[in-house]
Amino acid sequence: MNITRPHLVPVVGIALATVFTMLSPNNGTAQENSIVPNRIVAKAPDATLDGTAAQKSAQGKVALAFLKAAHKGDAAAIKKLVTAANVEILEGPTGKEMIDIWKMGTDPQTAKVAKVDITGETAVVTIEWKSPGSRETAEVMLEREKKEWKVSSK
Numbered sequence: 001m002n003i004t005r006p007h008l009v010p011v012v013g014i015a016l017a018t019v020f021t022m023l024s025p026n027n028g029t030a031q032e033n034s035i036v037p038n039r040i041v042a043k044a045p046d047a048t049l050d051g052t053a054a055q056k057s058a059q060g061k062v063a064l065a066f067l068k069a070a071h072k073g074d075a076a077a078i079k080k081l082v083t084a085a086n087v088e089i090l091e092g093p094t095g096k097e098m099i100d101i102w103k104m105g106t107d108p109q110t111a112k113v114a115k116v117d118i119t120g121e122t123a124v125v126t127i128e129w130k131s132p133g134s135r136e137t138a139e140v141m142l143e144r145e146k147k148e149w150k151v152s153s154k
Contacts (some may be wrong), residue, residue: 045117045124053116054125060113062149063125063140067111070102078102083143083150106138123149 054060062081069077078099079087089095106129114137115126121144128137143152 045119047118049116049118050114055113057113057116059116059118059123059125059142059149062142062151063113063127064108064111066140066151067106067108067127070099071105071108073099073103075099081151083145083152086151086153089153106136122152122154 049057049060066078066081069081075090075095079090082090090098106127111127111129113125114128117124117126123142125140125142126137127140128135130136141152141154142149143154144150
């Protein structure tokens, strides 16, 4: 089975939802396969920001900074933007591989914050961007850690 370069790498917390186009070895047809962590929403958000408010929010700024650092492969900057638990993951045996995958992801120059849902000490930032022929979205999960918003895997 041939795997092409990932054409969509949205962020879902520290884990990425990566969509690969795979060519079937039997008939050569393309099929998309997705690796997406499950997320269960327990309740409606306490607050929802959209438009300019979302883009100017602390949560939106952290999400975009994370995308920029990830796209550059800047491990030091990424570690400043993620929770302590996720720093440990990045310093582990798969950390470099994870960062290399992120470098192939969405160009942050085309991304914008569309919405921020805040529930207590957690937030979900919806990022959107245009790709040829479509509009794409992804979610960045955040949690407040020591009074700062950090990218999370929760």
